[in-house]
Amino acid sequence: MFVILTYDVGEKRVNKVRKKLKEYLIWTQNSVFEGEITEGKLKKCLYEVNKILNKQEDSLYIYEIKTSSHIKKKVIGIDKSFDDIFL
Template sequence: MYVIITYDVAEERVAKVHKKLKEYLIWSQNSVFEGEMTKSLLKKCLFELENIIDEDVDSINIYEIENPKHLKKSFYGVDKSFDDMFL
């Protein structure tokens, strides 16, 4: 399935969350990661994130797209696909 994860976490945890998500997905914009992953891999990723974030102040949003053929991605302005810069 295709997954998009966005996050809003306290400044002191941003680097840790970013590093963890980069292990699983592609960094597409500030605080946004996306890519293909299995449900079990998503579960593992979320478990690891739960050990990093403070659930009383931080938030993580997960968008699961079961059929990526139904996903249309558009952007306006500068495309900030950061990972593309390093391939």
């Protein structure tokens, strides 16, 4: 399935969270990851990120779309994958 994952995480934890998410998805905007992922891998990813988060302060939204044909993406301004630049 296709996943859009957005996050709002405290400064102390944000680098750890990003590093973990990069193992599973593509970093496409400052607070956004995207990618094709299996249900099993997503479960593992969220289990691991869960351990880093402070659930009273942080927030993770995971939007699951069964097939990417159900979604259309438009971009205004900069369109980049942060992974291209920093990895």
